[in-house]
Amino acid sequence: MDASPFDPLRERLDRRDAAVAVIGLGYVGLPLVLASHAAGYRVIGFDLDPEKIARLEAGQSYIRHIAQSSIAELAASGRFRATTDEAALGEADIVLICVPTPLTVNREPDMRYVEGTAETIARHLRPGQLVVLESTTYPGTTDDLMKPILEAGGLVSGSDFLLAFSPEREDPGNIDYSTTQIPKVVGGDGDAARDLACLFYDSISAAGTVAVTDARTAEAVKLTENIFRSVNIALVNELKLVYDKMGIDIWEVIEAAKTKPFGYMPFYPGPGLGGHCIPIDPFYLTWKAREYEVATRFIELAGEINTAMPAHVVARLAETLDRRQSRGLNGARILMVGMAYKKDVDDIRESPALKLMSLLEERGARVDYHDPYIPVIRTGREHAELSGRESLAWDKALAGGHDAALIVTDHTGIDYGALVAALPLTVDTRNATRSVTRGREKIVLA
Ligand SMILES: NC(=O)c1ccc[n+]([C@@H]2O[C@H](COP(=O)([O-])OP(=O)(O)OC[C@H]3O[C@@H](n4cnc5c(N)ncnc54)[C@H](O)[C@@H]3O)[C@@H](O)[C@H]2O)c1
Known part of the structure; x- marks a missing residue:
């Protein structure tokens, strides 16, 4: 089999010595930091909010259902760094994006956070990296919005770096299902992106992965799950x-x-x-x-x-x-x-x-x-x-x-x-x- 430019990342995943960066340390990002860390990876937590970074550095949780002891252990482990310095993203092998996707006042998708994050990553993107968007969004975001921004510097998705979408299915406060007990749906910009993203999520999650055809399908899966809830709640109301x-x-x-x-x-x-x-x-x-x-x-x-x-x-x-x-x-x-x-x-x-x-x-x-x-x-x-x-x-x-x-x-x-x-x-x-x-x-x- 021909050598792939992503073999080094595959090997680092196998040895668990890859570095994982999580962008956006909120209700979704923080559990993902803990799951990646628990799997043995080095983890970089990046957020624009200096208060969250200070709390993490001090080993404190700012989310009620995430135990203080988990964050204290994380901070003391020597394998975790919280930062507002975007240059740290260049050190990561895998970059996971968990930033907000709200609506504007006119109830249209507010893509400011996703776009801003893509621009930040693009400034530090290097060959061999895997970038995964986890924020809930419309089908086409990964391919049509993220990819052109990431490729603007000359690196090409699929051959220089890998790009995938894997929706976060976190249910905060649900004691029966935590992050690592919910299967991860994964779609990539190409098979190599999908396969490497699956390899990564399989390594942090006990529930395994569900590979789908492409990023748009994975984006549609998440929306389908939430629309199903919304419609059924309306029905009982x-x-x-x-x-x-x-x-x-x-x-x-x-x-x-x-x-x-x-x-x-x-x-x-x-x-x-x-x-x-x-x-x-x-x-x-x-x-x-x-x-x-x-x-x-x-x-x-x-x-x-x-x-x-x-x-x-x-x-x-x-x-x-x-x-x-x-x-x-x-x-x-x-x-x-x-x-x-x-x-x-x-x-x-x-x-x-x-x-x-x-x-x-x-x-x-x-x-x-x-x-x-x-x-x-x-x-x-x-x-x-x-x-x-x-x-x-x-x-x-x-x-x-x-x-x-x-x-x-x-x-x-x-x-x-x-x-x-x-x-x-x-x-x-x-x-x-x-x-x-x-x-x-x-x-x-x-
Ligand atoms: N909360 C949930 O239950 C849940 C469940 C599944 C999926 N999601 C989806 O996950 C995404 C994140 O949701 P959340 O609830 O974790 O949001 P959140 O507001 O709790 O956290 C988002 C974090 O991103 C940070 N941030 C914003 N812009 C940034 C940037 N450009 N660079 C770095 N950090 C930035 C914010 O400071 C904040 O700490 C959304 O798309 C949401 O729809 C949320």
């Missing part, structure tokens, strides 16, 4: 509204339906979508589909239904206050329980709790919140008016004289029995009170 009118408990229906051993998979209703993925990713496909003059009606409809959920919750709360306490929302004191977008995480991005707080305050309600994982609200461009609000201590929350509690996130550590006992009314959007037996007449599912 719609069913919730219908069954509610009929006096049927959607939660009981789902519990019974999921006993069918085939052909059904449970999804749960809620106060609206949240997080960095499900509310955003489907619109990456919608945007790209326009270029092909194809309408993505399922995606749009699911978006419409899910976006309407916070307003539904506010209407339900207002109606309940009206019926049970003969009062309106104006001047009512509401305790929101949970600000994070899902249970047991410290992530507030796109959380429906922010929308709910704004809607309630627009109606004149006075809103406090309690969330053990969100001590202070730090928002970005959206809901900036809520930035700086602080979580009420649990004892103060229970004794605060609120007219109603509104459960938005079903964190496991909360004593829902105590909440129901302490407040005159609890409106529950997550069925978090399912095990509460006393005072059930004070609970309304919304």
Whole structure:
């Protein structure tokens, strides 16, 4: 067999003495640093945020579900370096990209971070390197956006360096499936890129790899997974509204339906979508589909239904206050329980709790919140008016004289029995009170 310019990288992977750089040390990048490090590689963590770098150098975790001890071990290992110096990327054999892919204010893909990262890598690209994009994005990003930027300096993908896409399928806070227990889907710009990327991911993941034809297919796999979730969540949200009118408990229906051993998979209703993925990713496909003059009606409809959920919750709360306490929302004191977008995480991005707080305050309600994982609200461009609000201590929350509690996130550590006992009314959007037996007449599912 002819020698390949990538044989040295293959050999370094076999010996585990390759250097892996991870760009973007957030919810996705940091677990990937740990997985690469645990496999025996030298790891360089690169981020533009100097605060994250300082915390890593000091051996501290800044993500709740990533243990302090794991980061302390990483920092003390002698095989990890955190840096804001882009020149370090030139030392890496493999470069993994985990930067944000949000939407612009016009709800179009915001490719600034991916583009900026490609330009950074291009300045330090050298023959023999493997570059893998992990950020969720529309089909064509790796080939049509990344590749021209990386090749601008004269090196050619497939012969000088390798380029692949492997979507991150991380589910933060999921104790059953961590990074290395989820198979990696891999598509490359050419077979050599795909095969070397598979070799690398096989070496860090116990769950193995799934090779697909090309990068676009791998990009489409990730979008398909998230669109599937978005559409199914919209479906149960719609069913919730219908069954509610009929006096049927959607939660009981789902519990019974999921006993069918085939052909059904449970999804749960809620106060609206949240997080960095499900509310955003489907619109990456919608945007790209326009270029092909194809309408993505399922995606749009699911978006419409899910976006309407916070307003539904506010209407339900207002109606309940009206019926049970003969009062309106104006001047009512509401305790929101949970600000994070899902249970047991410290992530507030796109959380429906922010929308709910704004809607309630627009109606004149006075809103406090309690969330053990969100001590202070730090928002970005959206809901900036809520930035700086602080979580009420649990004892103060229970004794605060609120007219109603509104459960938005079903964190496991909360004593829902105590909440129901302490407040005159609890409106529950997550069925978090399912095990509460006393005072059930004070609970309304919304
Ligand atoms: N969070 C999730 O649950 C999840 C799951 C699967 C996939 N994803 C996808 O993974 C990607 C990253 O998401 P995340 O949740 O980890 O985001 P994050 O905001 O937690 O982390 C991104 C990091 O990238 C850094 N960064 C931004 N621009 C940079 C640049 N040019 N150079 C270096 N660093 C830069 C930021 O400072 C930040 O630390 C997104 O595409 C997201 O859709 C996220």
